[in-house]
Amino acid sequence: MGDMEVTIKEEARAEIKIWNYVLGYVKITVVKCAIELGIADVIENYGSPMPLSELATALRCEPSRLHRIMRFMVHDRIFKQEPINQHTIGFSSTPLSRLLIKGGEKSMAAFILLMSGPACLATWHSLSARVLETGNNISPFEVANGKDLWSYAEANPDFRELFNNAMGCHARLTVHATIEGCPEVFNGVESLVDVGGGNGTALSLLVKAFPWIRGINFDLPHVVAVAATSDSIENVGGDMFMSIPNADAAFLMCVLHDWDDEECIKILKKCREAIPEDKGKVVIVEAVLEEDKEDDEIGGVGLMLDTALMAITNKGKERTLKEWSYVLRQSGFTRFNVKPICAVRSVIEAYP
Numbered sequence: 001m002g003d004m005e006v007t008i009k010e011e012a013r014a015e016i017k018i019w020n021y022v023l024g025y026v027k028i029t030v031v032k033c034a035i036e037l038g039i040a041d042v043i044e045n046y047g048s049p050m051p052l053s054e055l056a057t058a059l060r061c062e063p064s065r066l067h068r069i070m071r072f073m074v075h076d077r078i079f080k081q082e083p084i085n086q087h088t089i090g091f092s093s094t095p096l097s098r099l100l101i102k103g104g105e106k107s108m109a110a111f112i113l114l115m116s117g118p119a120c121l122a123t124w125h126s127l128s129a130r131v132l133e134t135g136n137n138i139s140p141f142e143v144a145n146g147k148d149l150w151s152y153a154e155a156n157p158d159f160r161e162l163f164n165n166a167m168g169c170h171a172r173l174t175v176h177a178t179i180e181g182c183p184e185v186f187n188g189v190e191s192l193v194d195v196g197g198g199n200g201t202a203l204s205l206l207v208k209a210f211p212w213i214r215g216i217n218f219d220l221p222h223v224v225a226v227a228a229t230s231d232s233i234e235n236v237g238g239d240m241f242m243s244i245p246n247a248d249a250a251f252l253m254c255v256l257h258d259w260d261d262e263e264c265i266k267i268l269k270k271c272r273e274a275i276p277e278d279k280g281k282v283v284i285v286e287a288v289l290e291e292d293k294e295d296d297e298i299g300g301v302g303l304m305l306d307t308a309l310m311a312i313t314n315k316g317k318e319r320t321l322k323e324w325s326y327v328l329r330q331s332g333f334t335r336f337n338v339k340p341i342c343a344v345r346s347v348i349e350a351y352p
């Protein structure tokens with residue numbers, strides 16, 4: 001292949017890519033529309049390939065407009081198209097569409113509604129200002145919404161509910177992967193404090209899988225006030241920068257990525273104070289960025305998460321193994337091991 005041919009192909013690829021940027025928001029907004037209409041729910045419940053006419057009737061939609069939305073989602077492999085007979089084709093579920101079912105076991109619907117809602121979307125307009133400024137001033141989220149993420153959630157019950165449900169979605173997927181991928185982490189752990197445990201979704205799955213564990217769901221007072229209650233879980237409100245309830249192990253899932261290194265070290269030192277020196281440990285579930293893998297799809301998701309943290313939380317970031325090692329050692333943890341458990345999450349066990 002001559003140089004000229006390579007250049008033309010690269011230019012053609014660049015042109016396709018630029019249109020993907022021009023219209024990048026279409027993907028998230030079509031998926032948001034599909035969730036709001038309940039398309040994945042109706043197709044899944046139908047049980048066999050569903051013709052457009054029946055889908056339109058069930059959703060009370062205008063068929064030609066629904067057809068255009070469905071055509072896009074079939075192209076994006078959210079739904080499949082299968083023949084029903086010689087003349088008609090129907091839509092079927094896929095593993096991806098099942099992630100969009102509202103209230104489904106593996107639903108990510110609330111997370112998509114959170115990120116495509118006005119408070120989070122408005123954030124992105126001040127990303128360039130954030131990159132330009134020096135020091136840790138205020139996050140784009142705060143510029144757009146007048147309050148940092150946690151204060152905004154406290155003051156806006158609807159946003160708070162959506163945020164907690166979104167975290168619950170992620171927790172269900174990730175905790176199942178943790179239980180399957182490294183159950184040995186919970187051997188001998190009689191009490192577990194979930195630091196920043198949100199509405200308690202993660203802990204309720206953990207105590208169900210490992211019934212010998214007594215759980216403490218620890219989060220800000222306004223969060224635990226609306227958390228589910230159960231016999232094996234105590235909800236405790238407080239501030240993890242001040243003190244953390246005592247337990248054999250502290251569990252932190254997607255909490256440390258909201259804070260900078262200094263803040264993480266403060267939280268981890270509080271965790272150390274909360275666990276026994278001899279047999280205590282912290283269990284961290286987070287992304288571990290692999291710098292040399294940024295070209296692959298999983299690496300790309302890690303970098304998108306990192307950018308979202310810069311926009312939405314003030315000082316949050318995703319970390320490489322070297323960066324995790326730094327914050328753990330600075331907090332007094334001497335040994336740790338890391339195990340990937342799903343697409344973008346790993347479990348880090350760290351010992352004093």
Ligand SMILES: C[S@@+](CC[C@H](N)C(=O)[O-])C[C@H]1O[C@@H](n2cnc3c(N)ncnc32)[C@H](O)[C@@H]1O
Nearest residue numbers: 167171196197198219220223238239240253254
């Ligand atoms: C990104 S969410 C993660 C929730 C949960 N661990 C999960 O993965 O689903 C971070 C959590 O940290 C909590 N949080 C923030 N600041 C806190 C503080 N100072 N003390 C305790 N929890 C805090 C938030 O309320 C929120 O529930």
